[in-house]
Amino acid sequence: MEVTLENLVEASPHQNSKKAELIRASLGIGTILIRTSLPMQSSSPAVVMQNFLPIAYFEGQFRDFNDAKLSIATHALHYGTGAFGGLRGIPDPQNEGQVLLFRLDRHCQRLSTSARLLNYDLPAETIQAVLMDFVKKNQPQVSFYIRPFVYTSDLGISPRLHKVEKNFFVYGLELGDYLSPEGVTCRISSWYRQEDRSLPLRGKISGAYITSSLAKTEAVESGFDEAILMNSQGKVSEASGMNVFIVRNGKLITPGFEQDILEGITRDSILTVARDLGIEVVERPVDKTELFIADEVFLSGTAAKITPVRQVETYITPTHRPITTQLREKLTAITEGRDPAYEHWVFRVSL
Numbered sequence: 001m002e003v004t005l006e007n008l009v010e011a012s013p014h015q016n017s018k019k020a021e022l023i024r025a026s027l028g029i030g031t032i033l034i035r036t037s038l039p040m041q042s043s044s045p046a047v048v049m050q051n052f053l054p055i056a057y058f059e060g061q062f063r064d065f066n067d068a069k070l071s072i073a074t075h076a077l078h079y080g081t082g083a084f085g086g087l088r089g090i091p092d093p094q095n096e097g098q099v100l101l102f103r104l105d106r107h108c109q110r111l112s113t114s115a116r117l118l119n120y121d122l123p124a125e126t127i128q129a130v131l132m133d134f135v136k137k138n139q140p141q142v143s144f145y146i147r148p149f150v151y152t153s154d155l156g157i158s159p160r161l162h163k164v165e166k167n168f169f170v171y172g173l174e175l176g177d178y179l180s181p182e183g184v185t186c187r188i189s190s191w192y193r194q195e196d197r198s199l200p201l202r203g204k205i206s207g208a209y210i211t212s213s214l215a216k217t218e219a220v221e222s223g224f225d226e227a228i229l230m231n232s233q234g235k236v237s238e239a240s241g242m243n244v245f246i247v248r249n250g251k252l253i254t255p256g257f258e259q260d261i262l263e264g265i266t267r268d269s270i271l272t273v274a275r276d277l278g279i280e281v282v283e284r285p286v287d288k289t290e291l292f293i294a295d296e297v298f299l300s301g302t303a304a305k306i307t308p309v310r311q312v313e314t315y316i317t318p319t320h321r322p323i324t325t326q327l328r329e330k331l332t333a334i335t336e337g338r339d340p341a342y343e344h345w346v347f348r349v350s351l
Contacts, residue, residue, distance in 0.1 A: 050173050050174075051173060051174040052065050052171060052172070052173045053065065053138040053140060053144060053171065053172035053173060053174070054138060055134070055137045055138050056068040056169065056170060056171040056172075057130055057133075057134055057168075057169055057170040057171075058169045058170075059167060059169070060167075062133070062134070062137055065171060068169065068171065070153075071155055073155040073156060074151070074152075074153060074154075074155060075151075075152040075153065075154045075155065075156065075157075075164055076151035076152045076153065076206070078157065078159075079152070079159045079207065080205070080206050080207020080208075080210070081118060081151065081152040081159070081161065081164075081206075081207065082118075082149055082150060082151035082152070082205070082206035082207075083111065083114035083115060083117065083118060083149070083150050083151075083203050083204050083205050083206060084111075084114075084147060084148065084149045084150075084204050084206060085107050085108075085110060085111035085114070085127075085146075085147070085148045085149075085204065086107075086145060086146065086147055086148075086204075086302045086303065087101060087102065087103070087104065087107040087131075087145070087146050087302055088101075088102055088143065088144070088145055088146075088175070088302055088303070088305075088335070089101045089102075089135060089140060089143070089144050089145075089146060089349075090143045090144075090335065090336065091140070091141060091142065091143075092336075092337060092348065093336050093337070093338075094337060094338075095348075097350060097351050098348055098349065098350055098351065099135050099140060099348070099349045099351060100335065100336065100337050100346050100347070100348060100349075101131075101135070101146075101346070101347040101348075101349060102334075102335045102345060102346060102347075103265055103269065103345050103347075104128060104131065104132075104347040105124070105128065105347070106265050106268075107265060107302075108124040108125075108127040108128040108131065109124040110203075110204070110263070110265065111124070111127055111148055111150065111204075112124040112127060113202065113203060114150065114202075114203030114204055114205065115150045115166075115168075117200045117202070117203045117205065118150060118151075118152070118161055118166065118203075118205075119161040119162060119166075120150055120166040122150055122166075122168060127148060127168070130148075130168075130170060131146060131148065131170065132347075132349055134146065134170050134172065135349045135351075136349060136350075136351060138172060139351050140172070140174070142174050142176075143174065143175060143176055144172050144173065144174050144175055145172060145173055145174075145175035145302075145303060146170065146171075146172045147170070147171055147172065147173075148168065148169070148170045149168070149169050149170070149206075150166060150167070150168045151166065151167060151168075151169075151206070152164045152165065152166055153165050153166060153167035175303065177305075178301075178303035178304050178305075178307075179225065179226070179299070179303075179304045179307040180225070180307070181307065181308075182308075182310075183307065183308035183309060183310035184224075184225035184226050184299070184307055184308070184309055184310060185223075185224045185225050185226070185309075185310055185311040185312075186219070186224055186225065186226045186227065186228050186239070186291075186297075186309055186311065186312050186313075187218075187219045187222060187224040187226075187227060187228070187312075187313055188227075188228055188230065188288060188291075188312070188313060189214075189215040189218060189219065189227040189228060189229045189230070189240075190218065191211050191214050191215045191218065191227075191229060192211075192229060192230055192231060192232055192237075193211065193229040193230065193231045193232075193237035193238060193260050193261075194208060194211060194260065195231070195232050195260055196260055201260055201261075201262065202263060204262065209241075211229070212240040212241055213240075215227035215229055215240050216240040216241075219240070224311075226239050226240060226242075226299065226309075227239060227240045228244060228291065228312070230288065231259055231260045232260075233259075233285075234288070235255065235259055235285040235286060235287065235288075236255055236259070236285075236286040236287070236288060236290070236291065237255060237259050237260050237261055238255070238261045238262060239299050239301075241301055241303070241304070242264075242299035242300055242301035242304045242307070243255075243261060243262065243264040243266070243267040243299065243300045243301065244286070244291075244297070244298075244299060245270070245296075245297070245298050245299075245300060246286060246290055246291065246294035246295075246296065246297050247294060247295045247296035247297075247321075247323045247324070248290065248293075248294055248295055249295070250279075250280065250323075251279075251280045251281070251282050252270075252271075252274050252279050252280065252281050252282070252323060253281075253282045253283075253284065253286060253290075254267065254271070254281075254282075254283055254286070255283070255284070255285065255286050256283040256284060256285070257283075259285060259286075264300060264301060265302065266300045266301050266302055266304075266305070266306075266331075267300055269331065269334075269345070270300055270306070270327055270331065271283075273327060273330050273331060273334070273342075274323075274327060276341075277326065277327075277330070279323060279326075279327075291309075291312045291315070292312060292313070292315040293315075294317065295318055296308070296317065296318065296321045296322075296323055296324050297309035297312060297317050298321070298324045305328070305331065305332075306324065306327055306328040306331060308321055308324050334346070
């Protein structure tokens with residue numbers, strides 16, 4: 001299907017970017033290619049390509065990705081009554097024919113917990129078995145991302161979690177760097193992170209991500225790469241889909257769970273590794289101005305991994321980032337199966 005669309009990307013007053021032209025849209029494998037005639041100032045990739053893995057798990061069986069389709073009347077589509085997970089996999093650099101999954105058990109447990117918030121009993125062991133089979137059937141040869149999703153699958157209206165069918169699907173896509181490894185620019189969002197008293201933030205509930213979407217678009221359309229959201233108390237909470245860390249005077253500091261953050265698995269990994277390396281770790285409320293004067297600032301997440309922050313609003317962060325660099329190199333070695341001390345975090349799948 002060939003599509004021509006003028007003015008696909010509006011030039012921002014904060015960027016010297018040219019308008020982009022959509023030159024190809026292929027529904028066959030879900031590939032979208034965007035080409036810009038001049039490079040943008042933003043560190044976000046100018047070319048966006050999404051190559052979905054060929055096999056999905058849908059309605060209790062594995063099938064072709066293109067055959068996994070939902071009705072427009074699906075309950076979760078209307079009410080945000082779903083929850084998702086996300087984990088990375090890479091071909092084992094040391095062993096051909098093997099794939100490495102980082103902290104598979106924790107990801108499955110978190111999705112199971114999220115399902116419980118939707119009144120859905122989905123054991124972590126069930127999720128893990130499906131994901132292992134999913135990888136074997138897709139035979140990925142490059143770095144990839146798995147998206148498992150639980151949702152209310154009934155058709156019809158009326159927001160509720162009782163007396164409504166639930167289900168579970170899985171798809172994946174090839175994924176390299178989600179954010180630029182050289183670092184990103186961030187603005188303080190005008191949107192605030194939700195509170196746990198109004199939305200269950202211990203789970204990755206799909207409906208909650210409207211705030212993340214608003215914040216991300218606001219940031220990009222005003223010339224930045226990412227957004228950092230405050231909570232209702234005016235303290236730093238998280239980015240649009242990542243946890244936030246700062247370094248001050250040699251200490252690694254990050255908002256605690258009481259700041260309405262997501263209980264990030266990459267966040268937990270970083271805190272564990274930092275303590276093992278002898279870095280002092282502090283979980284406490286973080287003020288906005290601390291982002292401006294910190295020695296280092298970085299974001300963390302399954303997709304983002306560890307991404308340095310180059311700028312917050314108009315404040316440029318230092319380019320010397322010894323703790324960020326040390327943690328990123330260590331985490332990379334762990335995820336690639338090169339650190340025996342953390343071998344229990346790496347799940348090996350033979351293809």
